[in-house]
Amino acid sequence: MKSTVIMIMTSIVLFGCATSNELPPISQIKPSVAEEGSLANEKLIADATAGLIESANIRADAKIIKFVIQQPVGSVGQRAWREMWIVSPESNPMQFIITFRETGLNAADFEIQEM
Numbered sequence: 001m002k003s004t005v006i007m008i009m010t011s012i013v014l015f016g017c018a019t020s021n022e023l024p025p026i027s028q029i030k031p032s033v034a035e036e037g038s039l040a041n042e043k044l045i046a047d048a049t050a051g052l053i054e055s056a057n058i059r060a061d062a063k064i065i066k067f068v069i070q071q072p073v074g075s076v077g078q079r080a081w082r083e084m085w086i087v088s089p090e091s092n093p094m095q096f097i098i099t100f101r102e103t104g105l106n107a108a109d110f111e112i113q114e115m
Contacts, residue, residue, distance in 0.1 A: 023070055023080050026097065038066040039081055040100060040108070048098055048110045052085065055112055056094065062087050069097075077105045084115075 038045055045066075053060055065086045072079040080101045087094040095115040102108045 023073055023082060034067045034069050036067055038083055039068055039072065044108055052096060052112055056114060058087050063089065065089050077102050
């Protein structure tokens with residue numbers, strides 16, 4: 001687990017130039033803010049997982065560890081946040097930054113970026 005956290009922090013630094021209209025650059029994230037888990041609901045997690053499987057050509061049964069790396073910003077229904085998802089952390093880890101953006105009170109979009 002310790003090596004996973006170190007890998008996440010290193011990736012955040014390397015991926016620092018990515019920006020979003022609502023979110024500050026990833027390079028401004030302090031290492032202490034990453035926490036394991038996801039802020040997405042079950043449906044959004046399922047949709048993002050399906051998108052990740054399709055876009056990255058990973059196996060459907062691959063282990064995925066999720067970390068919240070930027071807390072939500074914006075008003076309700078228009079919030080945005082970022083998570084890092086690590087696929088197959090024990091064998092051949094692949095890292096992805098997923099930016100979630102609410103598009104209303106009961107809807108959200110996501111963008112997947114491989115690191």
